[in-house]
Amino acid sequence: xxxxxxxxxxxxxxxxxxxxxxxLRRDPSILPSMLIGKPLPAFAxxxxxxxxxxxxxxxxxGEPVMLNxxxxxxxxxxEEHPVLLQLKSQGVKIVxxxxxxxxxxxxxxxxxxxxxxVRAGNDASGRTGIDLGVSGVPETFILDRQGRVxxxxxxxxxxxxxxxxxxxxxxxxRAES
Amino acid sequence: MxxxxxxxxxxxxxxxxxxxxxxxxxxxxxxxxVLMALGRAAAVLQGGFVILAFGCLAVSYVACDxxxxxxxxxxxxxxxxxxxxxxxxxxxxxxxxxxVLILGxxxxxxxxxxxxxxxxxxxxxxxxxxxxGVAFLGFLIFTSNPFLRLSPVPLEGTELNPLLQxxxxxxxxxxxxxxxxxxxxxxxxxxxxxxxxxxxxxxxxWVRPWxxxxxxxxxxxxxxxxxxxxxELGWGGxxxxxxxxxxxxxxxLLGTALLHSSLVLERRGALVSWTILLAIxxxxxxxxxxxxxxxxxxxxxxxxAVDPKRGIYILGIIAVTTGAALGLYAWRAPSLRTGALFxxxxxxxxxxxNNLFLVALTxxxxxxxxxxxxxxxxxxxxxxxxxxxxxRTFAPLAIPLLALVxxxxxxxxxxxTVATVLRRVRIPAAMxxxxxxxxxxxxxxxxxxxxxxxxxxxxxxxxxxxxPARRWWAGRANLRRAIRTxxxxxxxxxxxxxxxxxxxxxxxxVSAWHSDKVLTMRPGDSTAFxxxxxxxxxxxxxxxPNYQARQARFEITGRxxxxxxxxxxxxxxxxxxxxxxxxxxPLGNLYISGGxxxxxxxxxxxxxxxxxxxxxxxxxxxxxGGLVSxxxxxxxxxxxxxxxxxxxxxxxxx
Numbered sequence: 004x005x006x007x008x009x010x011x012x013x014x015x016x017x018x019x020x021x022x023x024x025x026x027l028r029r030d031p032s033i034l035p036s037m038l039i040g041k042p043l044p045a046f047a048x049x050x051x052x053x054x055x056x057x058x059x060x061x062x063x064x065g066e067p068v069m070l071n072x073x074x075x076x077x078x079x080x081x082e083e084h085p086v087l088l089q090l091k092s093q094g095v096k097i098v099x100x101x102x103x104x105x106x107x108x109x110x111x112x113x114x115x116x117x118x119x120x121v122r123a124g125n126d127a128s129g130r131t132g133i134d135l136g137v138s139g140v141p142e143t144f145i146l147d148r149q150g151r152v153x154x155x156x157x158x159x160x161x162x163x164x165x166x167x168x169x170x171x172x173x174x175x176x177r178a179e180s
Numbered sequence: 181m182x183x184x185x186x187x188x189x190x191x192x193x194x195x196x197x198x199x200x201x202x203x204x205x206x207x208x209x210x211x212x213x214v215l216m217a218l219g220r221a222a223a224v225l226q227g228g229f230v231i232l233a234f235g236c237l238a239v240s241y242v243a244c245d246x247x248x249x250x251x252x253x254x255x256x257x258x259x260x261x262x263x264x265x266x267x268x269x270x271x272x273x274x275x276x277x278x279x280v281l282i283l284g285x286x287x288x289x290x291x292x293x294x295x296x297x298x299x300x301x302x303x304x305x306x307x308x309x310x311x312x313g314v315a316f317l318g319f320l321i322f323t324s325n326p327f328l329r330l331s332p333v334p335l336e337g338t339e340l341n342p343l344l345q346x347x348x349x350x351x352x353x354x355x356x357x358x359x360x361x362x363x364x365x366x367x368x369x370x371x372x373x374x375x376x377x378x379x380x381x382x383x384x385x386w387v388r389p390w391x392x393x394x395x396x397x398x399x400x401x402x403x404x405x406x407x408x409x410x411x412e413l414g415w416g417g418x419x420x421x422x423x424x425x426x427x428x429x430x431x432x433l434l435g436t437a438l439l440h441s442s443l444v445l446e447r448r449g450a451l452v453s454w455t456i457l458l459a460i461x462x463x464x465x466x467x468x469x470x471x472x473x474x475x476x477x478x479x480x481x482x483x484x485a486v487d488p489k490r491g492i493y494i495l496g497i498i499a500v501t502t503g504a505a506l507g508l509y510a511w512r513a514p515s516l517r518t519g520a521l522f523x524x525x526x527x528x529x530x531x532x533x534n535n536l537f538l539v540a541l542t543x544x545x546x547x548x549x550x551x552x553x554x555x556x557x558x559x560x561x562x563x564x565x566x567x568x569x570x571x572r573t574f575a576p577l578a579i580p581l582l583a584l585v586x587x588x589x590x591x592x593x594x595x596x597t598v599a600t601v602l603r604r605v606r607i608p609a610a611m612x613x614x615x616x617x618x619x620x621x622x623x624x625x626x627x628x629x630x631x632x633x634x635x636x637x638x639x640x641x642x643x644x645x646x647x648p649a650r651r652w653w654a655g656r657a658n659l660r661r662a663i664r665t666x667x668x669x670x671x672x673x674x675x676x677x678x679x680x681x682x683x684x685x686x687x688x689x690v691s692a693w694h695s696d697k698v699l700t701m702r703p704g705d706s707t708a709f710x711x712x713x714x715x716x717x718x719x720x721x722x723x724x725p726n727y728q729a730r731q732a733r734f735e736i737t738g739r740x741x742x743x744x745x746x747x748x749x750x751x752x753x754x755x756x757x758x759x760x761x762x763x764x765x766p767l768g769n770l771y772i773s774g775g776x777x778x779x780x781x782x783x784x785x786x787x788x789x790x791x792x793x794x795x796x797x798x799x800x801x802x803x804x805g806g807l808v809s810x811x812x813x814x815x816x817x818x819x820x821x822x823x824x825x826x827x828x829x830x831x832x833x834x
Contacts, residue, residue, distance in 0.1 A: 026553035
C-alpha cells in the first residue's frame with residue numbers, strides 16, 4: 004500500500020508530461036469555427052459609409068470574398084489595416100463589418116486611415132457578430148463562391164498569414180467552379 | 181568587451197556546475213572529504229561567475245551597447261537609467277539569466293554557510309543544486325544566449341515594452357524568482373534526504389528557513405503583480421485567473437502547505453515523506469510556471485515571446501528533475517521512518533487538514549489553468565475556463581480553509597479536546613458575530629453573504645491577535661516579561677494569519693460593493709458617481725522622458741473631496757499605456773481611466789472600489805509575518821550550531 008502510494012506521484016507526472024508534449028504541438032490561437040463548410044447565417048447590415056447601402060449575407064456569393072470584422076476601437080486592426088489596403092490594390096475583394104460601434108465612428112476611422120473595403124456594413128448592436136461567432140476583432144472569414152465559410156482567421160492578418168495561408172486558399176477557391 | 185566576458189563567465193559557470201554536482205555526489209557516496217570540499221569551492225566560484233555574467237549584461241544595458249542583440253531589442257537611449265538597468269531582466273534571455281543568478285547565489289550560500297550541516301547531506305544538497313544549475317545554464321547558453329552580438333550595429337534600440345516601464349513591475353520578476361528558485365533549495369534538500377535515506381529534525385530545521393526565505397519574496401511578488409495589474413492595465417481588476425498569474429499562485433499555495441508541514445516535521449518528527457513530496461512538488465510547479473510562460477502552450481496577456489523549442493527544453497528539464505526526484509521518492513519513501521503518532525484533534529491534525537485543503541486548491545488551479553490542454557487531449561474541443569470555474573471550485577475550498585485557520589494555532593500538539601479548543605476561540609468568535617451584525621445592519625438581509633464574509637475576515641484578524649494575547653494572558657503576572665520573551669515566530673504567525681484576514685476584507689469589499697460607469701466626457705462635463713461629483717476640468721498634453729502624455733484633469737467633490745485627479749494616456753514610440761488616476765483611501769478607491777477620444781470628448785471609465793487596498797496590505801502583512809518569523813529561525817539555528825557566530829548563520833534570501 005505504501006509503495007503504491009509512493010509510486011502514484013511519478014505516474015501522475017508521466018501523464019501530465021504526455022499532455023504537455025501533445026499540447027506543445029498545437030497552436031493555442033487557432034479557434035475552430037462552427038461555421039466552416041457552412042453558409043453564413045443570414046444577416047442584413049446597416050450602411051457604414053453615409054452615401055452607400057450596407058450589405059446582406061446574400062450579397063456575398065458569386066466569387067470568393069474576405070469578410071473582415073473590424074472596429075475603430077481595436078488596436079490590432081490598425082496593425083492589420085496597411086495589409087488590407089495593399090490587398091485592395093492587388094484587387095482582392097474585401098468586405099468590411101464594423102463591429103459594436105456607432106457607424107459614424109467607423110466611417111470616420113476609414114476616412115482617416117484609408118478604406119480597403121468594396122462594401123461595408125455596420126453592426127452597432129453586435130448581433131451579427133454573435134451569429135458569426137466573433138470572439139474579438141479583428142477576425143476574418145474567407146467565403147467561397149457559394150458563400151460558405153471556408154476559413155476563419157482570429158487576430159490580425161499579417162503579411163505572413165496572407166502569403167502562407169490565405170493567398171493560396173483564395174487562389175484555390177477561385178479555381179473551384 | 182563586456183558581452184564576451186559575460187559569455188565566458190557563463191560557460192565557466194556551466195563547467196563549474198558540472199564539477200560541483202559531480203564532485204559532491206561522488207564524494208558523498210564515497211565519503212571523500214576532499215571531493216566534497218572541491219564541490220563546495222566549485223559552488224562558490226559558480227556563484228561568482230554568474231554574478232559576473234549578470235553584471236556584464238547589466239553594464240551593456242546601462243551603457244546602451246546596441247551591438248548586443250538583446251540590448252538593441254529591449255532598450256534605447258531615451259529610456260531613463262533605472263529602466264535601462266531593469267531591462268536587463270525584461271526579456272526572456274535576461275530573465276533566465278536572473279534565474280540562474282539567484283540559483284548561483286543560493287548554491288554559494290549553502291556552500292558557505294552550511295557548515296553546521298552533516299557534511300554528506302550538505303554535499304548532496306549542493307550536488308542536486310549543481311544539476312539544476314547545469315540544466316538552466318545549458319538552457320541559457322544553448323537556446324537563449326543573452327550575449328549574441330549584432331552586426332551591423334544599430335544606432336538606436338527598440339524600447340522596453342512600455343507596460344514594463346514601471347517601478348512595480350521592475351521589482352516583480354526578481355521577487356518571483358527569489359521565490360521560485362528559493363524552492364529549489366528545499367527541493368535539493370528533499371532529494372538529498374532521499375539519497376541519504378535519513379530525515380531528522382536537523383534536516384527540517386534547515387529546510388524551514390529556506391522555505392520561508394522563498395515564500396516571503398514570492399508572496400511580495402504576487403502581491404506586487406496584482407497591484408501592478410490593477411493600476412497599470414487600466415481594467416480596474418486585481419486578479420484575472422490568467423495562466424501566468426496562476427503559474428505563480430500554484431507554487432505559493434503548495435509552498436504554504438510545505439511551510440506548515442515542515443513545522444510539524446521539525447517539532448514533532450511527523451509527516452516525513454509527505455513533507456519531502458511537497459518540497460519536490462513545490463519546486464516542480466515553479467518549473468511548470470516557467471514552462472507555461474515561455475513555451476506558448478497557453479495564450480496569456482503577459483507571456484514572453486514564446487517559442488515551442490524552448491518549451492521542449494524546459495519540459496525536458498521538468499521530466500528529468502521532477503521525474504528523477506519522484507522516481508527516487510517512489511523507491512526510497514516507503515523505507516523512510518514513519519513519524520510520531522498524533523490524535524486527529526491536535527495541532528498536527530490541524531496542519532494535516534490545512535495541507536489537504538491547500539493541495540486541493542493547487543489541484544483546482546492546475547486543472548483550471550491547463551484545462552485547454554487536457555480537454556483537447558480527450559476530445560477535440562477547445563475550452564478554457566475562466567473566473568466562473570474558479571468561483572465554483574476555488575471559493576468553496578478556500579472558505580472552509582479560512583474558517584479553520586483560526587483553530588490551528590489554538591490547538592495543542594499531540595492531542596486536544598473539543599471543549600478546550602472551543603473555549604480558546606470564544607473571543608474571536610464573538611468578534612466575528614459582532615462583525616456579521618454590523619454588516620447586516622449596514623447592508624440589510626440582501627447582503628447576508630457579504631456580511632458573513634466580513635465576519636470571516638474579523639474572525640481571522642481577531643483569531644490572529646488571540647495568538648500572542650493568549651500567551652500574555654497566561655503570563656499576566658509579569659506582563660512586561662511575557663511580552664519581551666515572546667519569540668518573533670509567534671508574532672510572525674500572528675501577522676501572517678491577520679494578513680489573510682485583511683486580504684479577505686479587501687476581496688469582500690470590492691466583490692460585493694464595487695460599481696462602475698462608462699461615459700464620454702467633454703471638458704466642463706460633470707457626472708454623479710458613487711456619492712461624488714466628478715468634473716472633467718481639462719484635457720492637455722505633457723511630455724515625459726520618453727513618451728508623450730495626454731492628461732485628463734478631474735475635479736472631484738463630495739465623498740472625501742474636494743481633490744484633483746489626473747488620468748494619463750502615454751504614447752511611447754512603440755506602444756501606448758494607460759495610467760489610471762486613483763484616489764486611495766482605506767475605505768475605498770476611486771479609479772478613473774481615460775480612454776479613446778470620441779465626439780470631441782474622451783471615453784472615461786469610473787470605478788468605485790470599496791476596501792480594495794486591504795487586498796495588497798493583507799498580502800504585504802503576510803509577507804512581513806514570514807520575515808519576522810525568519811528572524812526567529814536565525815537565532816535558533818545559531819544556538820543549535822553551538823558556535824553562535826553570526827557569520828555561520830545561513831544567509832536567507834536577499
